[in-house]
Amino acid sequence: MRILLIEDNERLSALTEEGLNRRGIAVDIAPNLGIAREFLALGSFDAVILDLGLPDGDGIDWLKAGTDDRPPVLVLSARHTLGERILGLDSGADDYLVKPAEVDEIAARLRALTRRPKSRQAKRLSRGRIELDTDTREVRVSDHAVFLGRKETDLLEALLRRKGVVSREAIEAAVYGLSDTVTPNALEALASRLRRRLADAGENDVLHTVRGVGYYLGGRSEA
Numbered sequence: 012m013r014i015l016l017i018e019d020n021e022r023l024s025a026l027t028e029e030g031l032n033r034r035g036i037a038v039d040i041a042p043n044l045g046i047a048r049e050f051l052a053l054g055s056f057d058a059v060i061l062d063l064g065l066p067d068g069d070g071i072d073w074l075k076a077g078t079d080d081r082p083p084v085l086v087l088s089a090r091h092t093l094g095e096r097i098l099g100l101d102s103g104a105d106d107y108l109v110k111p112a113e114v115d116e117i118a119a120r121l122r123a124l125t126r127r128p129k130s131r132q133a134k135r136l137s138r139g140r141i142e143l144d145t146d147t148r149e150v151r152v153s154d155h156a157v158f159l160g161r162k163e164t165d166l167l168e169a170l171l172r173r174k175g176v177v178s179r180e181a182i183e184a185a186v187y188g189l190s191d192t193v194t195p196n197a198l199e200a201l202a203s204r205l206r207r208r209l210a211d212a213g214e215n216d217v218l219h220t221v222r223g224v225g226y227y228l229g230g231r232s233e234a
C-alpha cells in the first residue's frame with residue numbers, strides 16, 4: 012500500500028512515516044496542499060492522510076473541492092469536537108481520527124479504507140472522447156461502442172483512473188493477478204493492442220509510452 016501524507020508538522024510526519032513504513036505502508040509526504048496536488052496528479056495512491064490546518068489552506072476546503080477519482084481520505088487532525096468531526100466527514104472525508112493517534116490504529120484504518128468496495132468511485136470514467144463504464148465494462152469512443160478484451164479494458168481503466176504518467180508497476184498491479192507471470196514485453200504488447208483499437212475507433216496518438224517509466228493517456232500537451 013502506498014499513501015500520501017499531507018502534514019505540515021515535520022516531526023509528526025517523519026514519525027508517522029517511520030511507523031507506517033515499519034507496518035509495510037509506503038509513504039510520500041506533502042507539507043502543504045500545493046505539493047499534495049502535484050503528488051496526486053503524478054502518482055497513484057491507495058489512500059490519503061489529511062491534516063486540516065495547513066500553511067496554504069484548510070483541509071476542509073480541499074475535501075469539498077474534491078474529485079471523484081481521489082483516493083479515500085483519512086483526516087488526522089487535532090480538531091476533536093463532535094461538530095468538527097462531523098464537518099470533516101460531511102465535507103468528503105472517508106474516515107476521521109483525532110490527534111494524537113497511535114500508528115497501529117492509523118494503519119488499521121488505512122487497511123479498512125483501502126479494502127472497501129469502490130462504490131464511491133465514479134462509475135463512468137472519461138478522457139477526451141474516450142469513455143468507460145466501470146460497471147458494464149462498456150467502452151465508447153465518440154459515443155460509438157468499442158469492443159476490447161478484458162486486459163485491454165483493465166489497462167484503459169488504470170490509465171483513466173490516474174492523471175499524468177502511470178507507472179508500469181501501478182498498471183501491472185491493476186491489470187494482472189498476483190499469480191500471473193508478467194513478462195517484460197507483455198505490457199508493451201497489451202498497450203500496442205489497446206493503441207490499435209483506439210486508433211481504429213478514430214483516437215490516434217492518445218496512448219503514449221514513457222520509456223522506462225510507464226504510460227499516459229491524453230494529448231501530448233497534457234503530459
Ligand code: CA
Nearest residue numbers: 019062064065
Ligand atoms: Ca497542521
